[in-house]
Structures are given as structure tokens and as C-alpha cells.
Amino acid sequence: MHELLKQAVLTALVSGALVAGVPLMFTSLGELISERAGVLNIGLEGMMLFGAYAGFVGAYYGHSSWLGYLTGIAGGTFIALFMVVFCVWLGLDQIVVGIALTIGAEGVTSTLDGAQFSTTRPRLGSVPTVSIPGLSHISVIGPSVFSQPLVVYLGLALVGLVAWIFRSTNVGLNLRAAGEKPEALDAAGVSVLATRSWAALCAGALAGLGGAYLSIAGAGVFVPFMTQGRGFMGIVLAMLARGRPIWVIIGSLLFGISLSITTALQLAGINIPIDYAFMLPFVAVMLALIIFGRRSYLPPALALPYLRGSR
């Protein structure tokens, strides 16, 4: 009996960590890109939430999770578009606009959801998974870790791709310059505004994808306010990753574990109120900030609008 229980607990822990960690991974990867380019995206929570709503709607009406992911990406990008116009082009305060986008997205998703689904409350079916041959037969963790929706593998590949772009391509260099010393980038003949715009749009797209994963693969349903601060966690993760994409994976999984630990403990017969579970990841973030706070790195030109010719 003990052996069986241990397996159940471990499976719950690992698969729960992935379900909770993957949306975080997408979101903080997006934030990492935009932070490095100098756009602090406080509106990330709103982009994620809108992505979750748009993703659910797309998957529900299109009867396909892939269409859902696409509409989720489109939804996140749509909110990011406001960020681009207001903050990058017009040079307005990134924090005020970020708060506005988060509050506005909370309001609009809840309103639309209430107007459409308040009486029916439809759910999506489960998402097909792809098993990696061989690895998925490992006992206990095999089925839960190596049998995932395809989008998870794509996400992991994306992290590697972003790491490669930052390290070894001109595009990555431009992105970094836009956050470190935008004047230098401008002098080199590359448009700072265009670079930052693309970075902010990428952040929106990835946050939207993260939100869509949350509603499509994670919950199977859209609930107002369902992101519950994950967007803000994504910002912290990107900060603590100090611009290195690989750390985003590690960080997201750690937070995924702290999100799923109560379910696992409940299976083990230890009853812990769900509120502790909600608290745990944020406590972990605060501890990380207290311990590593001095070492978290943000680009010098972060959150400062760039206007050509100004000092």
C-alpha cells in the first residue's frame, strides 16, 4: 500500500508541477525578452488573463486546442499592442499603463465571460498528449513527465531558441542593446522603437500562450481572475533569471512544485488548507528576493521611454 501511495504522491507532484509550471515558463520567457529590451511589462498579468480567455473561446468554438493556442497568442498580442503604442511609441509611464492593462483585462474578460457563458459554463475535453517513446515507460515519473501536450515540447524548444538568439545572433544583440544602452543601438542605425516593439509583442504573445495553456490544457475552462498573480510571478522569475532563459525553466518548475505540493500532500493523507498552497509560491519569491535581491539584475534603461536625441 505504501509503495502505491508513494507513487501516487510523486506523480501528483511532478505532473502538477508541470501543469502549473509550463504557463509560468511561457510567460516569464516573454517577460525576459521584453525586460532585456527595456520594457517592463507590469501588464503581463492582463495579457496572460486575456490570452486565457481568448484561448478558451478559440478552443471552444473551433473545437481544436491548436486554434485555442493561436487565439490565445493573438489575445495576448492584442493587449501588448496597447503597451507598444502607449509606452514604446508615445513614451508614457510603463507602470501606469501596465496597471491599467491588468485591471482592464480583468474587467473585460470577466464581463465577456459573464455575458457569454454565465448560464452554460462549458468545459473543454482533455488535450491529446504526445509520449516520448522509451522514456514514457519509466515507472512512476515516466507517464507524467514524458507524456505531455505537444505545445509543452515546443515551449522547451522555444526557451533554447531564445537562449541561442540572445547569445549568438545580431537580433539578440540588438535586443540587449535596446535595454542596456538604447542610444548606442540608435547610433548603430537600428531603430530602438522597432526593436522594443517587437520585444513587447513577443512578451504579449508568450504570455497569451501561457494563459491559453492554463485555460485549455490546465483547467479546461475559463474562470475570471484565473491567472491569480502568475503574471506577476513571471516578472519576478524573469528578474531572478538575470536575463538567462535556461533559468526560466528551472525557476518555473520550482514554482510549479510549490503550487502542486498541497495536492500531493493531500494524497499522502496530510491535510493542508488550500490557502497555504496559494501562499507558498509567493513566499518562495519573497524569500528568493530577500536572499538574492541584491543580485537580481535589471537592464539600466528598463522602464525608461526612449526618445531620439534626448540624453
Next chain:
Amino acid sequence: MTETAETPLAHPSIPDFVAEESLPRESRLSRPLDTLIRGVGPVVLALIAGGILLLALGRNPVTFYGDIYQGGITHDAWQDTVMRMAPLLLIAAGLVFIFRANIWNLGYDGQFMLAAAMIAGFAPKLEAHLAVWLSLVLLFLVAGVTGALWTVVPALLKAYSGVNEIITTLMMTFIGLSLANVLVKGPFQDPTINTPQTTALPLSGMLPNIPHTRVHVGILVAFAVILIVHYVLTRTSLGLRLRVLGANPRTAVHAGIGVKRLIVTAFLVSGFLIGLAAAAEILGIWGYVRADTNFQYGDAVIPFVFLARLNALAVVPFVAFYSLLSIGGEQATQNANLPTDFLLLIVGLILLFMSLTEYFGRKRDLGGSYLTAGLAQALRRKAENA
């Protein structure tokens, strides 16, 4: 981070932050009109945009806004609107105080709900042993101290390690909301009721009403606090130091201001006032706290604090307007069969339109800025150079 970055030192003889307010600025529009446009314009635009969305959803915007007026003013409803103002004004006072120093306390929800849970839990026990008036005073203090304590970690991290307070206060908000739930479902839960909530106070244990009305005296506390905060910010050295810090942290250091201490003070006061807001709401209206509640009053107050240009007195009419919107909105959204979160959308839209007005204001050289002098100045200098 934002506040330390490239704001150049002010000229030693005429500090910028003084010049900003005392020298008349040339403007193409007359001052009152200018203020009106900048203050009311974004609100009107947001209401129009909200109306368009209502149309798109197949609801009649005229009926909707008419319902808001009806549900918030007519008959007895204005008294509810006045009562709603009490917590909003107290939160606004707390936010004005800290935003003046250009520090972002975004942890208001956590501070508010934790203070609410604390006093809702302690109130019945306290009132069993002490006179009602004494326990009410004590409960206000408990709420304030709880709110203040919840800002300590972000304050210290900001002052001594330079960790961005936006992130830390947001994290503390989520911890605070969960902790409030743990308290309400755990030690403070009323064992006689099935739904997790604290023991309800009897009517005699709540804040007394102003004679001949249903309005509780919390609103008087709120107005008193607004006046005190306005006095402190505009007439005392503490207020001046906060403004110097907000205008330019480096100037503050050079002027010999104890910046670290000032940051911590600003946080503690802000948290204290937000705690008081929870006391006014719980002891004035509810008498108990239910699990999984989040009033989200702070989110609603933020745009109005900026629209009032961080002036504690100017906040009052804006808060009155939003109270009307939120009290009447409960009725209106119900009639339109929409969730009350629709009002959040309007709040977000107000912030967006405010930012836009800011942009066109800078272009057309309308008067002052919503933002603190240092930030606005840096932006304006850039706009002029562009």
C-alpha cells in the same frame, strides 16, 4: 530601476521641485478649463468607451448609466454612496502619501484584507471585555498596525537592498490575501455557521451612525485623515522631504535627508492608513469577514489618485464619483445581467485615457502632470528635446 535612473541633479539655488509648483507655467488654455479637461476628460472618455462595449454586448448604455444614477443617488441610496467613500478615501490618503515620494505601494489589497480579517476576528473577543467605544478605537489601531506591518518587508528591501517595491508589494498582497483566508477559516471562524466567516458583530458593537442618517462615523474619520494628510504633505517638513525624494532621490541624499528612514516611514504610514480603511469598512458596514473576499478597492482608487494629481483634497470629488459608480453599478450590472467586474474595465479605461491625455497635454503644453514632479520633468525634457 525607474526612480534612480538618469534624473539629473537639480540646480542648487532653485530646486526643481519648488520651481515646478510656484512658477506659473504658460498655457494656451485658461487654468480652470485646463484642470477640468485633464481631470474629467479621461473619465468621460472611459464612460463613452464603456458605453460602446455595452452596445456591442447588446445592452442599452443609456439605461445602464441611468440605473447607476438611480441606484447610487435616488431615495436613500446616496447614503450608501457616502458610506462607500469612507474606505476609498482612507486608501486614497495612504496612496497619495507614498506616491508623493515616487514609491509604488501596490500591496493595498493584501494590507486591506489582512487588517480586515484581524479586526473581524478580534472584535467580538475585545467587545466582550471592554466598553464598545474603547474597543472600536483599539480595533482601528489594530487594523492600522496590521496594514503597516504588512509593508515592513517591502519597505526594508526597498530601503536597504534597493529591491523594486512594485514586485515585493505585489507578492505580499497575494500572501496577505491567503493569510487572511487562513485566519478566517481557522482561528477566527464562527463555529456556528457553515460558510467560513468570522463571528458577526451585533449592531450595537459597530460604528455608531451620524444622527438622523444611516451613515456611520467612519466617513468623518476618513475626512479627518484626508485633512491631516493634506496638511502634512503641504505644510510640514516631512511632506517636503517626501516630495524631494519623489522628485529626485539623489537630491534628497545631497540635501541630507535620511532617505532610507524616509522610505520606511512612507511605507508604514501608507500601510497604516490602508489598514484604517479596512476598519472603517468592516466596523461600519459588514461586522464580519467572509473567506475568499477581496474588495479590490485599491485598484479602483489608483486612477483617481493620479487624476487628482496626488493632491489629497482633490481626491475627494473623484472618490465621490467612483462611490456613486460602484454603488449604482451593483444595481446596473445586475439589471444588465453582467458581472460587477465590468466596473473594473471602466477603471482600467480611465487610466489608459489619462495616460493619453498626459501625452497630448505634454504636446500641447497643458498644465502640470499627474505624475510626481521628477518623473514628469524627465519626460517633459525628453519631449522638448525630441
